[in-house]
Amino acid sequence: MSDHQENVAAIETHHAHRDDVGAKMGMWLFLFTEILLFGGLFLAYAVYRFKYSDQFHIAAMEMNTFIGAINTIILLTSSLTMAMSIAALQRGKKMFSIWMLSSTLAFALIFLINKYFEWSVKFGHGIYPGSKDLVNKPNGQILFFGLYFVMTGLHALHVIVGMGVLGFMLVFIIRNKVTPDNYIKLENSGLYWHLVDLIWIFLFPLFYLIQ
Amino acid sequence: MNGETKHQISYGTYVLIWLSLLAFTSLTVMVAGVNLGRYTLFVGLLIAAIKSSLVINIFMHIKFDEPIFKVFLSLSGVTLLIVFLLTFLDYLYR
Numbered sequence: 001m002s003d004h005q006e007n008v009a010a011i012e013t014h015h016a017h018r019d020d021v022g023a024k025m026g027m028w029l030f031l032f033t034e035i036l037l038f039g040g041l042f043l044a045y046a047v048y049r050f051k052y053s054d055q056f057h058i059a060a061m062e063m064n065t066f067i068g069a070i071n072t073i074i075l076l077t078s079s080l081t082m083a084m085s086i087a088a089l090q091r092g093k094k095m096f097s098i099w100m101l102s103s104t105l106a107f108a109l110i111f112l113i114n115k116y117f118e119w120s121v122k123f124g125h126g127i128y129p130g131s132k133d134l135v136n137k138p139n140g141q142i143l144f145f146g147l148y149f150v151m152t153g154l155h156a157l158h159v160i161v162g163m164g165v166l167g168f169m170l171v172f173i174i175r176n177k178v179t180p181d182n183y184i185k186l187e188n189s190g191l192y193w194h195l196v197d198l199i200w201i202f203l204f205p206l207f208y209l210i211q
Numbered sequence: 212m213n214g215e216t217k218h219q220i221s222y223g224t225y226v227l228i229w230l231s232l233l234a235f236t237s238l239t240v241m242v243a244g245v246n247l248g249r250y251t252l253f254v255g256l257l258i259a260a261i262k263s264s265l266v267i268n269i270f271m272h273i274k275f276d277e278p279i280f281k282v283f284l285s286l287s288g289v290t291l292l293i294v295f296l297l298t299f300l301d302y303l304y305r
Contacts, residue, residue: 032287039291072236080229083270194270201262205255209243
């Protein structure tokens with residue numbers, strides 16, 4: 001009987017109005033607004049790095065390249081598990097898809113924990129927005145740390161939002177709301193997740209690799 | 212439109228892309244340790260651009276999607292480029 005029900009459901013969803021290309025187009029349009037949002041910050045970074053290049057180098061001595069590299073690897077791996085989760089669902093492997101999506105969430109959490117420790121060390125050194133130590137530094141260094149906190153902070157906010165979205169997707173897959181026949185929601189969430197990874201790919205060399 | 216005509220990418224391809232991304236990450240960290248002077252930034256951004264093209268084309272399926280998405284993406288890229296160019300023209304020659 002469940003077979004019959006599924007068939008009926010399949011026919012119904014097929015007849016229901018659905019436009020996967022349109023849904024994806026909407027997602028891409030949203031991603032462009034994100035690119036422009038971060039683009040503006042990258043623009044500010046570019047101008048100030050050009051103007052205060054020596055100060056940026058001195059300020060960047062404070063950066064922990066190791067933790068930055070570890071977080072890069074974590075995000076890249078989370079992108080892999082995200083892509084694998086979609087691929088698994090396309091092939092009808094629900095359990096594997098759930099496992100991969102859960103790993104993505106786990107990697108996201110590890111990324112944020114690393115971020116927490118990284119920022120804690122900065123705060124411990126008296127470097128946080130508006131701190132006495134920071135305000136007494138030359139302008140270029142204040143700008144470097146300002147951009148660092150705003151850009152990696154906004155990025156971390158995107159990771160948190162992404163975790164929320166992926167959490168919903170996990171529930172949807174478990175409850176068969178997202179299925180091998182209808183997984184555009186998961187695909188669009190994946191696009192968002194890859195964008196978050198993409199932004200980090202640029203943040204990493206710009207903040208952690210200036211020696 | 213959807214379903215059977217959708218291009219499926221094999222798990223192996225994804226793993227291969229992930230391995231190349233990790234390789235490029237190690238490369239960019241190693242290159243940063245070498246003193247290249249003014250080229251440090253250029254090399255770092257070049258490697259970041261290569262990594263992004265892997266993520267965009269394979270993980271985000273742009274390579275296999277409808278051409279309209281490529282057009283969209285290039286448009287946003289060009290927009291960003293124009294903003295950067297105009298800002299630097301203003302900044303350098305004001």
